[in-house]
Amino acid sequence: MNSSKLLYGLLALAALLLGILAQRWMSGEPSAPPNGASVDSVSLRDLDGNPRDIAEWKGKVLVLNFWATWCAPCREEMPEFTRLQTELGGKGVQFVGIAIDESEAVQDFLKETPVNYPILLGDERAVAWAERLGNRLGVLPFSVVFNRDGQLVDAHIGPFSREQLTEVLKPLVH
Numbered sequence: 001m002n003s004s005k006l007l008y009g010l011l012a013l014a015a016l017l018l019g020i021l022a023q024r025w026m027s028g029e030p031s032a033p034p035n036g037a038s039v040d041s042v043s044l045r046d047l048d049g050n051p052r053d054i055a056e057w058k059g060k061v062l063v064l065n066f067w068a069t070w071c072a073p074c075r076e077e078m079p080e081f082t083r084l085q086t087e088l089g090g091k092g093v094q095f096v097g098i099a100i101d102e103s104e105a106v107q108d109f110l111k112e113t114p115v116n117y118p119i120l121l122g123d124e125r126a127v128a129w130a131e132r133l134g135n136r137l138g139v140l141p142f143s144v145v146f147n148r149d150g151q152l153v154d155a156h157i158g159p160f161s162r163e164q165l166t167e168v169l170k171p172l173v174h
Helices: 003-026 072-091 103-112 124-132 162-172
Strands: 043-046 051-053 061-067 093-099 119-121 142-146 152-157
Touching: 061 072, 061 162, 072 093, 072 162, 103 119, 142 162, 152 162
Parallel strands: 061 093, 093 119
Antiparallel strands: 043 051, 043 119, 061 142, 142 152
16 A cells, blocks of 8 residues: 555544544533542632632532633533523532633633633643543533532533533432
């Protein structure tokens, strides 16, 4: 086999694999949550530079959303998360955004698109944490839902629609 045929074959295989990954991401195919995963005690900085520990929200139904300002699907789902925080916050649901981005970019973005839930700044530790929680593709947005006992009940790669998220939250909210 000549080298150009081999190169074209490898490129075709790479395109096929990328297409499969893109299809899974675009369809919002859920990621399989790791067996027995629970919310870790992870400390990340808020936008003022203060450390915040995820354990602060112990006892609540916790929705962690890993996102970035440059991620269009991330930006599109945030207004719905804000509405759901308003609707379900009194029932013990807490959204927390984890921005995989620079502080200045996040602050500028939030001036235009304010949210009513805490935003923490993620770093390489947050990316590794998302991977441990089931983000096997390493893409954004990525959301996870923990019950009141801190057990992971859902991991979702790609945009999380209101309908999908309320189906997950319904049995957890009393």
